[in-house]
Ligand code: SF4
């Protein structure tokens with residue numbers, strides 16, 4: 339088969355982090371600097387503060403956000419959700435997927451560079467510590483090649499000890515979202531043998547985070563992350579990406595002093611944009627799966643452009659059409675289509691949330707049974723009740739017959755629901771024959787939780803009287 343890739347396209351044949359022999363190419367990115375890097379640092383501090391602060395926020399004594407999969411107990415923004423809210427979960431997940439698609443179609447991988455926890459921890463926490471201990475990329479390369487003497491042993495031990503300590507902290511907070519901060523503090527403060535499972539979980543999570551940030555690194559984005567792999571399908575010519583303006587930059591060439599320059603573009607081929615790239619790619623090759631939109635190459639190139647007195651923005655946020663045809667952002671049919679679907683889903687979710695009640699009650703006359711004759715001219719019907727408690731409180735359920743004189747008698751135990759619990763019960767309604775005028779007597783049952791009316795249920799009572807003829 340004829341090889342189709344040209345020399346310029348050869349970069350697509352292999353990953354920048356994997357050598358031709360299939361070995362790992364360790365990336366030593368130059369320390370980034372500049373306006374975008376500073377802005378990303380501020381955004382990262384805010385997001386990390388939210389991530390580490392949220393488990394401590396409580397609403398009515400309960401964690402603000404909790405994903406307790408083991409006990410099927412979920413709290414979002416202080417609202418408890420349980421298995422009975424599965425339909426809301428499904429709609430929310432579909433809306434999230436549509437939102438991600440829409441966001442990516444319009445803004446490309448902005449999420450990866452500015453919000454993704456992998457990028458934030460890697461570039462804004464672990465990498466900064468690495469620069470602090472081992473110096474910039476050249477010093478790091480030198481240190482890795484150096485023999486294991488005291489200085490290298492000291493620096494490597496210090497770096498990896500701090501890396502593990504931070505991984506341990508991340509693992510603890512990660513767990514606090516799964517089991518709750520109170521349970522986590524209990525595991526930490528109680529004697530270790532009382533929470534062996536919890537401690538094993540923390541150790542495993544710490545080990546995984548340590549391995550990802552100290553060894554696996556950018557490969558999480560370039561090899562594992564499914565979102566990165568979807569870019570080829572989601573991006574189009576109008577998506578905003580971090581792009582090299584090849585129209586302005588090419589043909590590239592170094593500035594040669596005191597030499598007659600041939601007609602060159604603005605790229606002086608200094609390679610700084612490649613040196614700062616944490617995934618080891620050359621943005622000048624075009625859109626690539628490995629680009630996590632970290633903005634380091636924008637800052638680097640702007641710095642170079644300032645130095646050579648050329649306008650900034652040779653590498654910038656723009657679309658391929660923006661670069662090639664100088665077109666401005668426009669709403670494409672794809673964006674409009676996704677937006678309509680997203681708005682419809684959010685509308686549906688909002689409506690379902692607005693009608694969501696603290697309790698859900700179902701009352702049905704027991705199937706297959708008619709009425710029962712009772713002593714003293716009384717008639718009874720048997721009913722089934724099912725109650726879901728969606729609140730954090732224990733709920734003691736009482737039933738009252740609201741529209742007729744009669745008795746309502748629970749059969750067996752009284753219904754007392756723990757938070758997020760579902761329970762069933764049976765009860766009898768006993769009416770005097772004098773109250774029964776038709777075969778189907780409409781009845782209204784008031785359902786009370788802790789003596790507060792939560793719902794009125796309309797149902798019917800079967801009686802022995804023949805249905806009256808219609809008068810007209
Ligand atoms: S190409 Fe630029 S934006 Fe993309 S990962 Fe590399 S440095 Fe970051």
Ligand code: SF4
Nearest residue numbers: 605606608609611639
């Ligand atoms: S930093 Fe700018 S000028 Fe230097 S090689 Fe990259 S694109 Fe060209």
